[in-house]
Amino acid sequence: MKNYKLISRITLWVLLALGIIFSLMFFAGGANGSMEVAGDFLDIPRFTDLYLVWNYILVILVCLTTLAVIIWRFSETLKVDKKGALTSLGVVCGAILLLILCWFLGSTDEVKIIGYEGTDNVGNWARLADASLYLTYILVCATVCTLVWGVIYTKKLK
Numbered sequence: 001m002k003n004y005k006l007i008s009r010i011t012l013w014v015l016l017a018l019g020i021i022f023s024l025m026f027f028a029g030g031a032n033g034s035m036e037v038a039g040d041f042l043d044i045p046r047f048t049d050l051y052l053v054w055n056y057i058l059v060i061l062v063c064l065t066t067l068a069v070i071i072w073r074f075s076e077t078l079k080v081d082k083k084g085a086l087t088s089l090g091v092v093c094g095a096i097l098l099l100i101l102c103w104f105l106g107s108t109d110e111v112k113i114i115g116y117e118g119t120d121n122v123g124n125w126a127r128l129a130d131a132s133l134y135l136t137y138i139l140v141c142a143t144v145c146t147l148v149w150g151v152i153y154t155k156k157l158k
Contacts (some may be wrong), residue, residue, distance in 0.1 A: 019054070026051040098138065099131075106130030 031043035045051075070092060078085040106127035113121055121129075 015058075019058075022047070022051055022054045099135065102131040102134040102138070103127065105134050 025047040026045055029046045032046045034041045034043050036042075074085055074088060074092075077088060107130050108123050108127050111121040111126050111129060
């Protein structure tokens with residue numbers, strides 16, 4: 001168990017160090033020229049692609065880790081408490097349904113971005129951006145409602 005904690009700690013420190021290094025490279029690494037946007041000239045950071053790829057890697061790691069923990073906890077709970085395992089499975093199914101709902105709420109129309117001439121702002125990429133925004137709105141509202149309900153429950157009803 002001691003080695004497990006050591007490996008976890010080293011991994012987290014390495015990821016933090018890489019994140020700091022890539023962020024410094026992005027923000028202080030200079031520019032690859034400039035672009036005119038609405039009459040102003042803006043610098044184009046040199047390490048934009050590296051920074052984006054690093055963020056994609058982190059998002060994928062978070063998704064895979066979350067999925068692995070959900071599966072592991074479900075299998076552990078299933079051995080001890082079948083009803084509790086089915087309840088947690090219901091929560092996971094509800095989250096998947098929420099993701100699907102947000103996906104279908106998104107639009108495939110082109111997102112207008114000043115100075116951008118690529119093709120990553122139409123179709124499924126635009127829908128993914130919309131779905132992410134809808135999911136964020138729903139989860140923030142759910143968090144606020146949960147906080148308000150928690151205060152009401154502990155102060156008035158209990």
